[in-house]
Amino acid sequence: MDPLSQVIGLLRPRELSWRMISVQAPWAIQFPAVDAVVFGQMIKGTCTLERGEVRLSLRPGDFMMMACPPEWVMRSGPEIEPIGMKALFADPTALQKCGPAAPAARFLAGHFLFAEPNADHIAGLLSPIVHVRASDVAAQRLGRLLSLLDDEATADRPGRSLALDRLLEVILVESLRHRATQVDGMRPGLLAGLADPRISRALRGLHIEPSRAWTVAHLAREAGMSRAGFAARFAEIVGMSPIGYLSAWRMSLAKAALVSSKRPMIEVAEIAGYGSVSAFSTAFSRATGVSPTVYSQTARD
Incomplete structure (x- = not known):
C-alpha cells in the first residue's frame, strides 16, 4: 500500500455534515474556526473566499478544502458586513431577501472529522487551502463524488454508514492527489515528499x-x-x-x-x-x- 493510502487508512474520515446554501447578492457569510476539515463546491454564481491574507476566487464547479481553518469569510463583494454562519442556519432565508433580480449563488458547504488517535497527521497533508478549478479533471471527479455522497446520505439503504465513510476517503484522496501535483509553494510534509x-x-x-x-x-x-x-x-x-x-x-x-x-x-x-x-x-x-x-x-x- 502506498504512503498516502496508509495515512488516510489511519485517519478514517467520519462524522460528515453538510448542506446546500443559496444566497442572493449582495451577501457575505462568516464561518467560525473549526477543528475539522471543511469542504465545498460552488454550484452557481461566484464569490471570494477570505482566510487571513489569502483571497481566493471561486467560480461554478470549483472545489475547495481546508484543514482546521481559523475564522474565514465567503462574500460576493468587498464592502458587505457578513452574517454569522449560525445566524444563517437559524434563518436560511436571511440572504434571500433582495428580490428576484439579484444574482443568485448556490454552493455546497460541509465538514468532516478524523478518527483518533492519528488525526494530527492531517496538518502535514493539507495546505491551508486546496483549490481545484472547475476546468481540472479532478473537479469533475469530485463533483460526481459529492453527488454520490448526497445520494447515499439522503437514502436509507443497507450499508449507508460504510458507504459514506468510503466516499469521504475517496474525496480526500482526490483532493490530496490534486495538491500533490502542485509542487510550487507546497508546505513541508508528506505530500511535498511524495511529489x-x-x-x-x-x-x-x-x-x-x-x-x-x-x-x-x-x-x-x-x-x-x-x-x-x-x-x-x-x-x-x-x-x-x-x-x-x-x-x-x-x-x-x-x-x-x-x-x-x-x-x-x-x-x-x-x-x-x-x-x-x-x-x-x-x-x-x-x-x-x-x-x-x-x-x-x-x-x-
Whole structure:
C-alpha cells in the first residue's frame, strides 16, 4: 500500500455534515474556526473566499478544502458586513431577501472529522487551502463524488454508514492527489515528499517496511542520493529528519494497533520497529507521555 493510502487508512474520515446554501447578492457569510476539515463546491454564481491574507476566487464547479481553518469569510463583494454562519442556519432565508433580480449563488458547504488517535497527521497533508478549478479533471471527479455522497446520505439503504465513510476517503484522496501535483509553494510534509521523485522512493520504502532497521544511509540508497544530500533534502521537503519521520510513523501505527485491536504487546512493539516490549514502552511513553497500556485503556474508555 502506498504512503498516502496508509495515512488516510489511519485517519478514517467520519462524522460528515453538510448542506446546500443559496444566497442572493449582495451577501457575505462568516464561518467560525473549526477543528475539522471543511469542504465545498460552488454550484452557481461566484464569490471570494477570505482566510487571513489569502483571497481566493471561486467560480461554478470549483472545489475547495481546508484543514482546521481559523475564522474565514465567503462574500460576493468587498464592502458587505457578513452574517454569522449560525445566524444563517437559524434563518436560511436571511440572504434571500433582495428580490428576484439579484444574482443568485448556490454552493455546497460541509465538514468532516478524523478518527483518533492519528488525526494530527492531517496538518502535514493539507495546505491551508486546496483549490481545484472547475476546468481540472479532478473537479469533475469530485463533483460526481459529492453527488454520490448526497445520494447515499439522503437514502436509507443497507450499508449507508460504510458507504459514506468510503466516499469521504475517496474525496480526500482526490483532493490530496490534486495538491500533490502542485509542487510550487507546497508546505513541508508528506505530500511535498511524495511529489519529489527521489524522496518519494525513500518514503515508500519505509512505509512498506516500517519495522525494518532503517538508517539514513539505507534510506539514502533507496532515494539514489548521498547520505548528507538526502538528509538535508528530506528535512527541507518533509519538515523533519528521516529518522524523525520514521519514528513518528511507527508511533502512529502503534497507536492505531493499541486502539483498534487486542494484539499482544510484543506484536505492537514489532509493528513499531522495536525488538522488546520494554524498549517500545520506553519510546512510546517518551513520545506520548503515557505508557502503551494506559494509552490503550484510556482510548477505549
